[in-house]
Amino acid sequence: MNVIQVVNLTRTFNSLLAVDDISFSVEEGEVFGFLGPNGAGKTTTIRMLTGQLQPTSGWARVAGCDVVKEQERLKPLIGVVFEYQNLYERMSARENLEFNARLYGVGQHRVNELLERVGLLERANDRLQHYSNGMRQRLLIARALLHNPSVLFLDEPTRGLDPGVALEIRRLVVQLAQAGVTTFLTTHYMDEADQLCRRVAFINQGRIVALDTPEQLKLTHGQRNVTVILEGGERITLSLEDKDAGQSMAKLMATRQIRTLHTGEATLEEVFLQLTGRRLLE
């Protein structure tokens, strides 16, 4: 079942075409990656899908709700982790969550439950002025999950975080997907998209230029080869398209001089570069 359905969605700001006629759908429980460089239209798309911005044309349904006509019904069904850490700094983590719990009419027991889940229970009464980036990011995720949304929008959730915290957040996304939460993820980190997403869409200058599973994108757009580095430092690249590739590899193995072997599968970054001529981290 499609939880997110987007058809010919377009948004212009005066003469600027920010999102240009995009269409896609996301299934229930899927982690869907939306990848593109800064200014490609990722955040504008999220803002339209969460009802913050009206499309110029086209339509979208999220969790069965029209994002323009059924905003009030949509709001309790979605959770959003914004690209910026928009929390009340003079309040504690607990106060931030309690405020949102009241807004959504959620029982206060959920506050403790989520504080524990994101590992902030011990520091729950500290004001956010004393929190690290990682702690704030965990709190943002807790806030987005407070009302048990069925669709989660994560806009660059691990940007600027140390690897340990980023890993914790990725684990949480996996757990949520296993629990049936549909996740719409934008990220600059290709490894992250590769690990987490069942499918990814590349967006460039407002248009979707590719949409598939990460493996299929790499297969379609990458090269099938293996690079062998020998003990003496010599590098030999074997194309897997070559009929004799197997024999050549067997010979090399027989010499017992192989130091390392590297598959030449393209990365998502390289696929994006190949498709658009731009780097994701421009």
Next chain:
Amino acid sequence: MNSRAILTIARKDIIDAVRNLYILFGLLLPIGLSLFLSFVFPDEGEMLKLTIAVYDPGGSRLVTELQTLSQVTLRQVASEQLLSDEVKKNAVGGLAIPVGFDTALQAGEKPELGAYVNRRRGGGEIAAFQQLVDQQVWSLVDQEAPARVVWTDVGTSAGFQGEFRFQRIMLVMFLVMALGMTGTFMVPTLLVEEKEKHTLDSLLISPAGPKEIAAGKALTGMSYSLLCAGVLIAMNKGWVGNWPITFVTLVLGSLFVVMVGLLMGSLFQNAHQVNTWSSIILLVLIAPSWIGLVGPATLLEVFLRLIPTYYMTHAMGLSLAGKATFALVWGDMAILVGCIAVVFIAVVWAIKREGK
């Protein structure tokens, strides 16, 4: 409208606002100024030198009493007509004491005391003269309001006739200032802060829409402005006169300035813009309350009548003096309600414009 969302936002802002030192300072400033003035000038009436003309054909003790006061210079005149002329030319006020005044007082009657006031003089001086007359007449016999003082204006009269005492003028000033600070500084700051820190985005995807957010901020502003007004009234013993009218005027005035604050918060994008404009708008809003101090000036008053807080000041001044009735101030109230409606429409327009 989602009332739960409105109350939740208001509750959050009421707590969060006082943790913001700038907002806290803004809220406490009028109270602090009032406290400061009450220490520095415990009785402002004694600070002024007053020239008072007196027509006293019966040789009243009131004149003897007045002569003992160092702040008073008395000018005795021979007729009531000369008294009026003297007041116009040289004095802040004059007293026409009838023959048998003291005897009537002692008999427990309420004799008429003619009091002339020169409206060309400053409001502070006039108020001090009025306060002095009230106190001095009262001190002659140990009973309340022993004489019926009939005030007569001499010279050009403006809108605020009659009954302002200095403390009342200052109280009205501080009340307008407290409401103005809350409206033009606290309310837009709360709204703009949500924009600057992007917390507005998370509010807008929550069950609270723009209307609930605006109403929550308005409720916070109203709560603080009325709280500050209550503190000021308590500090200045201002719960006198026609207090229901004072209360209604404060509620309407508070609603008006809060609406102005919401409009500012909708139009401005950052705290710098709020800080720059709020002081200018605050000065404009509190200007009508200065009229009691600077004294009436016809041309100035024409301009001040264009500012809605003029009508709040007028109604509040009359009600604090005990001279207001709803029939007398309905015009002021109607103008305030009209201004609230106009600014409310502008706020709705600004919020819709922001949403696009």
